[in-house]
Amino acid sequence: MTIMPGVVVDAARPATIPDPRTLVSESLFERLVLRIVGDHGTSVEEADRIMSQALAFLYACAKNSGRGLAPSAAVDIGWHTFVLYTRDYAAFCETVAGRFIHHQPDDDPARAAGGCTVAETVNVMRELGMAVDDELWHTAAACDTTNCHQCHQGCVDSN
Numbered sequence: 001m002t003i004m005p006g007v008v009v010d011a012a013r014p015a016t017i018p019d020p021r022t023l024v025s026e027s028l029f030e031r032l033v034l035r036i037v038g039d040h041g042t043s044v045e046e047a048d049r050i051m052s053q054a055l056a057f058l059y060a061c062a063k064n065s066g067r068g069l070a071p072s073a074a075v076d077i078g079w080h081t082f083v084l085y086t087r088d089y090a091a092f093c094e095t096v097a098g099r100f101i102h103h104q105p106d107d108d109p110a111r112a113a114g115g116c117t118v119a120e121t122v123n124v125m126r127e128l129g130m131a132v133d134d135e136l137w138h139t140a141a142a143c144d145t146t147n148c149h150q151c152h153q154g155c156v157d158s159n
Helices: 026-040 044-063 073-084 086-097 117-127
Strands: 002-004 101-104 154-157
Touching (some): 026 073, 044 086
Antiparallel strands (some): 101 154
């Protein structure tokens, strides 16, 4: 079964995405990258990396319903940018996840004290065979609620 051009899912094993950009059209990916450049003053190269990792993260959320995965601060920029394009984002969610993937911030840092889900998210992405941009995920740094600001922000399923 093909989800998007270039992405094949085999029910017997987890899907592997060689390039998360294949989850959206080339023109949409370019618009998202340019939006990040304009809104955040990044280089095109960095914006490309951010958006690629945001798509990989969302794919991991799609394949791990209810797991409460969370993006790094850098990857969250890509997610926020994609959400601005509501129709495209909703269509992506339906195609890739079969449901809407909500961005639901949790403003209670006490709930994050039990552990940082960013590290778990990176592990899930690697289990799916996805490339992880360590610099954007800060995987070399200690991950806690003081230096990993998105530990308590995650994807949730639609009810």
